[in-house]
Amino acid sequence: MSARVVVFGSINMDLVAGVSRISAPGETVAGHSFATYPGGKGGNQALSAHLASGGQAAVALVGKVGDDAFGQELLDFYRQQGLATDLIARSTGQPTGSALIQVERESGQNSIVVVAGANGDFTPGEMAAVPLQAGDILLSQFEVPLDCIGALFHRGRSLGTVNILNPAPAKPIDGGLLGLVDILVPNETELALLSGAAITAASSVEEIAAAARALANRADQRIVVTLGPRGALAVAGEETLRVPGRPMTPVDTTGAGDCFVGTLAVALARGKPFASALAIANAAASLSVQIEGAGPSMPTAKEISAAARSDAG
Numbered sequence: 043m044s045a046r047v048v049v050f051g052s053i054n055m056d057l058v059a060g061v062s063r064i065s066a067p068g069e070t071v072a073g074h075s076f077a078t079y080p081g082g083k084g085g086n087q088a089l090s091a092h093l094a095s096g097g098q099a100a101v102a103l104v105g106k107v108g109d110d111a112f113g114q115e116l117l118d119f120y121r122q123q124g125l126a127t128d129l130i131a132r133s134t135g136q137p138t139g140s141a142l143i144q145v146e147r148e149s150g151q152n153s154i155v156v157v158a159g160a161n162g163d164f165t166p167g168e169m170a171a172v173p174l175q176a177g178d179i180l181l182s183q184f185e186v187p188l189d190c191i192g193a194l195f196h197r198g199r200s201l202g203t204v205n206i207l208n209p210a211p212a213k214p215i216d217g218g219l220l221g222l223v224d225i226l227v228p229n230e231t232e233l234a235l236l237s238g239a240a241i242t243a244a245s246s247v248e249e250i251a252a253a254a255r256a257l258a259n260r261a262d263q264r265i266v267v268t269l270g271p272r273g274a275l276a277v278a279g280e281e282t283l284r285v286p287g288r289p290m291t292p293v294d295t296t297g298a299g300d301c302f303v304g305t306l307a308v309a310l311a312r313g314k315p316f317a318s319a320l321a322i323a324n325a326a327a328s329l330s331v332q333i334e335g336a337g338p339s340m341p342t343a344k345e346i347s348a349a350a351r352s353d354a355g
Contacts (some may be wrong), residue, residue, distance in 0.1 A: 044098070045099075045177040045178055045179055045204075045310075045311040045312075046100040046101070046102060046114050046175070046177075046178045046179070046311065047086050047088075047091045047099060047100070047102065047178070047179045047181060047187055047304075047307045047308050047311050048087040048101075048102045048104065048173075048178050048179070048180050048181070048203075049087050049102065049104065049105075049181045049182070049304070049307075050084065050104040050105070050158075050169075050172065050180070050181070050182045050186060050194055051082065051083050051084015051085070051087060051092065051102070051103075051104075051105060051161075051183050051185060051186055052082035052083050052084045052085065052105065052158070052183070052185030052186055052192070052282050053080075053082040053083045053084055053085040053105040053106070053107050053116055053130065053160075053161065054080075054085065054138070054139040054140055054141045054156065054159075054161070055079075055080065055081065055112040055115070055116060055137070055138055055139070055141075055256070056078065056079045056080070056081035056082075056141045056143055056187075056296070056335065056336055056337075057076075057077070057078055057140060057141065057142050057143065057312065058075075058076065058077050058079060058144075058294075058296070058310070058334070058335065059075070059076050059143070059145070059345075060074050060075035060076070060140075060145050060147055061073050061074065061144050061145065061146060061147065061278055062147055062148070062152070063146055063349065064073070064144045064152075064153045065144065065148055065268055067192075067344060073127050074147065074331075077334070077335065077338055078121045078127055078332075079208070079213055079335035079336055079338055080115075080116050080118070080120070080335075080336070080337030080338070081141055081296070081297065081335075081336040081337055082105070082139055082141070082161065082185065082336075083103065083183040083185045083208065083210065084103060084104075084105050084161075084182075084183060084185065084186065085116070085120070085183075085347040086147040086297045086300035086301065086336050086337060086340065087101065087183070087208070087300045087303050087304035087307070087339060088101055088102075088125060088224045088304065089120070089123060089125055089340050090300060090301045090303075090304030090308075090326065090330075090339055090340040090341075091181075091304040091305065091307050091308035091311075092123065092124065092125045092304050092308075092340070092341065093123070093341065093342050094305040094308050094309070094322075094326055094340075094342075094343055094346055095308045095311075095312065095343060095348060096248060097124060097344030098312065098341065098343075099308050099311050099312055099349060100126075100293050101125060102126060102129050102173070102174050103120070103125060103127070103128075103129060103130060104129045104130075105130050105161065105186075105293065106129075106130065106131045106132070106133045106136075106158050106160040106161065106163050106164065107130060107131075107132060107133065107138045107139075108132070108133050108136055108138035108139075108159060108160045109132045109133065109134055109139040109168075110137055110138055112137070112138035112140070113137075113138040113160070114133060115186075116138065117130065118274050119168075119237075123187050126235070128193055129173075130170070131159035132160075132238040132290055133159075133164035135163060136158075136160040136162065136163045137157040137159045137160065138158045139156070139157060139158055139160055139161040139185075140157045140159065140162040141154055141156045141158075142155040143155075143296060145296065146335075149292065150223065150292030150293050150294050150295050150331060150344050151177045151292075151295060152294070152295055152296050154296070156185065156211070156216045157182070158185065161185055161186055161241050162186070162187060164190045164191050164242075165190065165193070166187075166190050166193035166197060167193075168190070168221060169190055169193040169194040169197060170193075171195065172194060172197075174197065174198055174201050174203055175201060175203075175216070176202035176203070177202060177203070177204075178198070178201075178203045179203070179307045179311045179343060180194065180195065180198045180203040180204065180205050180206065180210070181206045181207075181208070181303065181304070181307045182194065182195070182206075182207055182214075183207070183209070183210055183300075183303075184208075184209055184210055184211055184213055185210075185211065188213075188215075188219065189351065190341050191207070191219065192218065192219045192222065195207075195219070195223070196222055196247070197231055198222075199222055199336070200314065201276070202305040203223070204224050204310065205223050205225070206223070206224065206225045206226075206227065206303065206306070206307055207219075207223045207225075207226050207227070207315035208228070208231050208262065208299070208303045209226065209227075209228050209236060210221055210228070210229070210232055210299065212228075212231055212232040212235045213235070214235065214236070215236060217259060220259050221259055221260065222256065223263065224262075224264065225264045225265075225266060226257070226258075226261075226263065226264070226265050226266070227266045227267075227299075227302070227303050227306070228265075228267060228268075228292070229267065229268045229269070229270070229299060230242060230243055230245065230250065230267065230269065230270075232248065232277075233254060233265075233267050234253070234254055234259055235256060236255070237253040237256055237257045238289070239252075239253035239256070241253050241292075243269075245251055245271065247275060247284065249274060250267055250269070250275055251277050254267050254275070254277045254301070255277045257303030258277070258278075258342065261279050262279070263278070264276055264277070264278040264316070265277050265278075266306070266320065268299055268302050268327070269287070270287070270295075270298075271287045271292075272286070272287045273285045273287040273324055274284045274295070274320055274323070274324050276303070276316070276320055281303055282320070283316070283317055283320060285320045285324045287324075287328070288324065288325065288349070288353065289326040290328050290331065290332055291296075291332070292303045292331040292332065292335060293331065293332050294331065294332055294333065294334045294335065295331050296314065296331050296335065296336045296339075297335070297336030297340070298327045298328055298331045298339075299327070300336065301326050301327045301329075301330040301339070301340055301341070302323045302324065303323070303327065304340070305322060305323040305325035305326040305327070305346065306319050306320065306322075309322045309323060321350060321353065322350055325346055325350045325353060326340075326341050326346045326348040326349075328349065329341040329346065329349055
């Protein structure tokens with residue numbers, strides 16, 4: 043029987059403009075398309091976990107939306123996908139969170155402005171009401187208040203959860219919160235900020251592994267660095283695991299990191315060995331960049347299995 047995946051995080055409506063190139067400061071560019079999609083790192087990660095399990099794992103999304111049209115549209119979308127919404131509250135004082143996104147037509151790269159709205163309408167005291175139990179995989183990111191993440195992870199640690207943190211968008215993390223994390227999943231930019239090392243997308247695997255290893259504050263803490271088209275790398279003590287990238291043509295990279303983290307969480311919840319869980323998450327993320335939008339791009343269990351079989355030869 044699978045453990046539960048409990049995701050505490052943001053729920054946004056993404057407002058996406060397709061452009062030939064991302065605008066520079068002070069510049070206006072012509073867009074070629076516009077659409078709205080369900081998004082937010084918490085919603086994306088929960089949905090990816092739910093779909094990747096094929097309904098075989100319980101996934102709970104803890105979050106807030108506003109008492110507005112976007113909020114209702116998002117709740118309706120999750121229900122249509124079969125994702126439970128009973129732990130999503132309605133904020134009476136803040137609108138639903140939103141993200142303004144430019145996506146380049148040729149590269150699929152993006153530029154994002156996030157407005158927190160209801161995602162910031164939490165207090166640490168509310169975390170006491172989140173249902174948790176031993177063995178749960180508890181997942182969060184930095185689009186909700188850090189003190190609330192700390193309160194929830196501290197409570198989870200006392201109950202025996204496995205705590206996964208995706209430190210995105212990039213911001214500093216104090217040692218107290220980092221000490222509550224079992225698996226930290228940054229990308230190169232986030233690793234550079236957290237470690238102080240000069241890490242870029244062009245850094246060598248050895249440089250990235252050294253920075254990740256220096257960041258860990260416990261010998262048993264795992265640091266998983268997502269490397270975009272280069273795949274992913276994980277360190278735990280002296281152990282290093284490398285998952286190569288998968289050849290594909292990106293259409294929209296929005297939500298790819300969330301897809302990776304959510305799929306990793308549910309693979310671990312279902313008892314997959316860590317190396318296998320990394321490979322499954324990498325395959326899922328590579329599929330997500332081939333479809334426009336964040337929420338709609340999360341692949342199904344069947345699609346992920348087919349990609350993983352292809353990788354295995």
